[in-house]
Amino acid sequence: MEDNIFDKFISQKTLFKNKENLRHNFRPNQLPHRNEEIDTISYNLWEALKGHIPSNMTLYGVTGAGKTAVTAYVCHHLKAKGESMGSQVESIMVNCRQIDTQYRVLSHIGNSLLESYEQDEIPFTGWPTDRVFNELIRRMDQRGGVFVIVLDEIDHLVRKVGDDLLYNLTSLNSSLKKARACVIGISNDLKFTDFLDPRVRSRLGQLDVLFKPYDAEQLQDILRQRAVQGLNEGVIGPGVIELCAALAAQEHGDARCALDLLRISAEKAEKEGENTVNQNHVRVAQSQIEADQMTPVISSLPSQQKLVLAAVLLNEQNGLRNVQTGQVYDIYRQACKHIRQNPLTQRRISGLISNLDMLGLVTARTVSKGRYGRSKEINSCIPANINAPEIMKAAEEEMALVFKAAYHHQTSL
DNA sequence: TGTCCACTGGAAGGGAGGGCTT
DNA sequence: AAGCCCTCCCTTCCAGTGGACA
Secondary structure (H helix, E strand, C coil): CCCCCCHHHHHCCCCECCHHHHCCCCCCCCCCCCHHHHHHHHHHHHHHHCCCCCCCEEEECCCCCCHHHHHHHHHHHHHHHHHHHCCCEEEEEEECCCCCCHHHHHHHHHHHCCCCCCCCCCCCCCCCHHHHHHHHHHHHHHHCCEEEEEEECHHHHHHHHCCHHHHHHHCHHHHCCCCEEEEEEEECCCCHHHHCCHHHHHHHCCEEEECCCCCHHHHHHHHHHHHHHHECCCCECCCHHHHHHHHHHHCCCCHHHHHHHHHHHHHHHHHCCCCCECHHHHHHHHHHHHHHHHHHHHHCCCHHHHHHHHHHHHHHHCCCCCECHHHHHHHHHHHHHHCCCCCCCHHHHHHHHHHHHHCCCEEEEEEECHHHCEEEEEEECCCCCCCHHHHHHHHHHHHHHHHHHHHHHHHCC
16 A cells, blocks of 8 residues: 555654643633733623623733733633523624724624624625624624623724724614623733723723733743643653743743743654653744744735835845935835836835834834934844845745845846 | 934825625 | 725825934
């Protein structure tokens, strides 16, 4: 019989008991060091089980501080309790980084309320927004009960489209006849309410919950708990948990980062056929995570963005740091010429640079150089261990062409 | 103290591309 | 088919700005 390429993996021994337990989006039975937050939120949502309207809430905290996990955890329990008590409670989670316009949020919520016998989804475009809103209200009233609408990464949405949506959502209850609604906003940014209309701010901020970042010891607890569920006994070498926790604590106490580190370290060890995970695996995992986060971001960039990034990198290859917008724009224009594309305006490029900054691919600091004007100081954030050829591979044709052209230009000098 | 640089970043609006309703 | 609506990408215009320099 022909050998199957997967056979060797079947016979290979594994270090994992259940890998899902080590993913950051897994919902564990317990969330260590978050009892206070869970209490506050669930005490408020308890109103929903009695059929009343809970206060709107805003949850603040850095990435990986457990905001989303706690909310999902509480909502899960809420729904279960609702079912056993016979009161209709439903939670709808919306990730505002992916679903980032008023129309899309409303249609997403509306479509998640589709009864199985109803066929008509709200189309992803085409309707006036107020029609989507009215349809949402109709569906909520039809179902009745209390709806908990969770807007994750709400700061992103507000920065992008303003506060119209929040105004509408926080005043849902005045339009609803039978149903009731409350809104939970989750934000990484403590100051995003600065962007809000005072009315929206006071309605949304009826109850604020602050999630402090985990410290290294708390992260260790989290990792140990997950490791027990996710990994086989005795596979974790000395100091591994401590190292993962310490590295993640440096990243502002990001539990997500800690879990990824542990999982990928174990994957590395398993691939090497080792029986235990050691600190070396963690170090390898860390550099892989850095590279893995960046490469898909770069390759999914629109082509003009890639060109701008290429322009920054080209400047850096020539030994320039802290380049200004104007310099980047010059190189960018030359790059466009090389590959026969029409260049965009400098205003647009300035915006694209800010975009790259938000994505974490470059840092762009606005500085004033006195009478030599005011500009951005731009540096790439691409770590030295991801080198230019790899970026070129990731960024495909546009950047590869630019780099090639620049290389010829350099060598011909 | 005023000037002036090299931009920044907001606002308005055009146009293409997707879709719906009548 | 015509008339809307929404989103995305882009341009044009322009007031505003931090701080070095004369």
